[in-house]
Amino acid sequence: KEKVEITKEQKALTKVIVEAYNRHQIPQDVAKKLLQDQYSVEENFLLLTEMATSQVQVIVEFTKSIPGFLSLDHEDQIALLKGSAVEAMFLRSAQVFSKKMPNGHNGILEERIRKSGISEEFITPMFNFYKSIIGLHMSLEEQALLTAITILTPDRPYVKDHQAVEKLQEPMLDVLRKVCVLQHPQEPQYFARLLGRLTELRTLTHYHAEMLTSWRMNDHKFTPLLCEIWDVQ
Numbered sequence: 001k002e003k004v005e006i007t008k009e010q011k012a013l014t015k016v017i018v019e020a021y022n023r024h025q026i027p028q029d030v031a032k033k034l035l036q037d038q039y040s041v042e043e044n045f046l047l048l049t050e051m052a053t054s055q056v057q058v059i060v061e062f063t064k065s066i067p068g069f070l071s072l073d074h075e076d077q078i079a080l081l082k083g084s085a086v087e088a089m090f091l092r093s094a095q096v097f098s099k100k101m102p103n104g105h106n107g108i109l110e111e112r113i114r115k116s117g118i119s120e121e122f123i124t125p126m127f128n129f130y131k132s133i134i135g136l137h138m139s140l141e142e143q144a145l146l147t148a149i150t151i152l153t154p155d156r157p158y159v160k161d162h163q164a165v166e167k168l169q170e171p172m173l174d175v176l177r178k179v180c181v182l183q184h185p186q187e188p189q190y191f192a193r194l195l196g197r198l199t200e201l202r203t204l205t206h207y208h209a210e211m212l213t214s215w216r217m218n219d220h221k222f223t224p225l226l227c228e229i230w231d232v233q
């Protein structure tokens, strides 16, 4: 049985990523808001566009803290952010949903989201993804590293220098693999399952534009930033 050892550099890299991840949280807690009041479909849609807009800004700040990211070609930096913003939003939403809450609150939160205005056909795939994330019981390190790995995906559209992105993603994958072995010694396949969630995440983001335009109300207004990031309007 190979003894897994995290090197000094890998510990330092993890620390930087986790600190950046903690620093760049969503200002107000959307789950708390949703638990406090029942909102109309219009208010929920507005809340979603506000959350998503602030989430994009949060992800930009987080990404800038990833060692080496700012040395990438500038157009590639934009391509990576654009290509991962929706995945990062669903990953963040899943992590919010997976937080243990006082008894019954998770049920109320799920209910509020089901009734928020999302079209019926997207609710099942979305909650299937959220529940598969819950089932992993990810640590904070794993959540932060997985978010960084998602952003540093070399094969996003319009990325020119794949190699340079791979060179940043690989050390993250190496340390995530070791963290998974050390934190889930009973589950040798845990790392593979974790990466498998990224595939499921991509299928979910395939629907995201339709999820928004089919929100059960008329006249969907998006912020300019969201028009940039989402394929809407």
Ligand SMILES: N#Cc1ccccc1NC(=O)[C@H](C1CCCCC1)n1c(-c2ccc(Cl)cc2)nc2cc(F)c(F)cc21
Residues within 6 Å of the ligand: 026, 030, 031, 034, 044, 045, 047, 048, 051, 052, 055, 089, 090, 092, 093, 094, 096, 097, 098, 109, 112, 113, 116, 118, 208, 211, 212
């Ligand atoms: N965006 C965003 C975002 C950014 C950071 C943190 C949470 C976010 N998610 C959100 O605000 C939305 C709210 C917005 C109001 C109406 C109900 C959904 N959301 C989504 C959800 C994101 C997208 C799309 Cl198309 C459908 C749903 N899945 C959630 C799961 C949770 F547990 C949770 F609390 C909130 C959640």
